[in-house]
Amino acid sequence: MGRFGTKSKKGTPAISTSSLPDIIFMLLFFFMVATTMRETTPLVKVSAPKAFEVQKLEKKSLVSYIQIGPPTNKKLGTESRIQLNDRIASVGEVQDFIIAERESRDEIDRKFLTTSLKVDKEVKMGIVTDVKQELREIGAFKINYSTRKGVKK
Amino acid sequence: MAKKLTEINASSMADIAFLLLIFFLVTTTMDIDTGIARRLPPPLPPEVDPPDVKDRNIFTVLVSKSDRLMIDGKPGDIRLLKDQAKEFLENPANLDNLPEKEMKQIDYLGEVAVSKGIISLKNDRGTSYDMYIQVQDALTAAVNELRNELSIEKFGMKFEDLSNEDYISAIKSAVPVSISEAEPENIGDK
Numbered sequence: 001m002g003r004f005g006t007k008s009k010k011g012t013p014a015i016s017t018s019s020l021p022d023i024i025f026m027l028l029f030f031f032m033v034a035t036t037m038r039e040t041t042p043l044v045k046v047s048a049p050k051a052f053e054v055q056k057l058e059k060k061s062l063v064s065y066i067q068i069g070p071p072t073n074k075k076l077g078t079e080s081r082i083q084l085n086d087r088i089a090s091v092g093e094v095q096d097f098i099i100a101e102r103e104s105r106d107e108i109d110r111k112f113l114t115t116s117l118k119v120d121k122e123v124k125m126g127i128v129t130d131v132k133q134e135l136r137e138i139g140a141f142k143i144n145y146s147t148r149k150g151v152k153k
Numbered sequence: 154m155a156k157k158l159t160e161i162n163a164s165s166m167a168d169i170a171f172l173l174l175i176f177f178l179v180t181t182t183m184d185i186d187t188g189i190a191r192r193l194p195p196p197l198p199p200e201v202d203p204p205d206v207k208d209r210n211i212f213t214v215l216v217s218k219s220d221r222l223m224i225d226g227k228p229g230d231i232r233l234l235k236d237q238a239k240e241f242l243e244n245p246a247n248l249d250n251l252p253e254k255e256m257k258q259i260d261y262l263g264e265v266a267v268s269k270g271i272i273s274l275k276n277d278r279g280t281s282y283d284m285y286i287q288v289q290d291a292l293t294a295a296v297n298e299l300r301n302e303l304s305i306e307k308f309g310m311k312f313e314d315l316s317n318e319d320y321i322s323a324i325k326s327a328v329p330v331s332i333s334e335a336e337p338e339n340i341g342d343k
Contacts, residue, residue, distance in 0.1 A: 021163065024170035028177060035181035049283040051290040053297055057186035116186060119282045126278030128285070136193045144188040147286055 044069035044083045049121040050150035062112050064101040069120030080123045094134040118146040210252040212241045212272045218279030238295035242268050261323045275335035300328045
């Protein structure tokens with residue numbers, strides 16, 4: 001017994017894990033604050049082009065997203081498609097989408113609605129121009145071309 | 154003490170926190186949305202002719218379907234576009250072939266020369282979106298540089314560091330984003 005006793009006194013004590021929950025909670029809070037909930041499942045692949053002079057998109061609740069890119073589902077081919085909310089749509093449905101987005105916001109907020117165009121960099125301008133014309137007709141003038149922030153050389 | 158308080162076992166707290174952490178990692182995204190903000194023009198009434206603009210006040214940028222640039226009638230380079238656009242908007246030497254300026258009284262700035270120049274951007278339906286964004290980016294950069302210069306001159310700090318809303322709108326009206334996009338034409342589909 002004496003032999004064991006001396007040994008245990010000299011050996012290193014177990015590392016205290018009582019602060020582990022605190023550390024994990026800290027990480028948890030960091031992620032809760034720094035991230036946003038995923039809202040829609042992507043049906044089109046969007047890899048945004050890079051730009052330098054970008055602005056942050058503010059007031060996310062007042063932003064409606066239009067995604068344009070090649071569909072992720074290979075059965076739909078490679079031609080660029082428009083995604084509104086959770087489905088693939090045609091150019092003609094853009095106006096209805098904007099009207100629906102407006103209806104879902106408060107009266108006061110409606111004029112601040114921004115349309116964020118998330119367009120893949122491989123997409124040709126034709127479809128983007130069509131969407132822009134639709135937005136002009138319905139009066140959704142505030143738009144934002146979604147880009148990634150490039151690194152300045 | 155008659156009865157000893159038993160401590161609550163907290164060793165599973167870490168597991169619970171981990172579980173929550175992993176849940177948030179999976180369901181959330183980190184991306185901060187950034188982008189180039191633009192205002193679309195209202196649709197043109199069909200019977201009204203577009204206003205006449207003097208030739209010297211227009212800077213045309215054409216992007217072909219093979220992503221090549223034509224700047225003011227000459228083949229151009231995307232790397233030089235920013236400086237060309239800036240020179241056009243600024244017209245530092247008051248040249249005759251560069252845009253006119255109009256003296257305007259703006260609050261907080263006093264009398265400022267506001268350029269009448271308009272950048273006219275026209276692209277083909279076959280232009281790639283990447284190229285289009287690069288052009289938009291270069292033009293925005295030109296405007297932002299001019300705004301920065303004016304802001305440093307008047308308020309001693311960069312435009313993006315300004316916090317006073319009145320100053321920001323004063324600078325914005327002194328250096329407007331005058332980019333006009335041509336009405337799309339249905340030529341060269343795809």
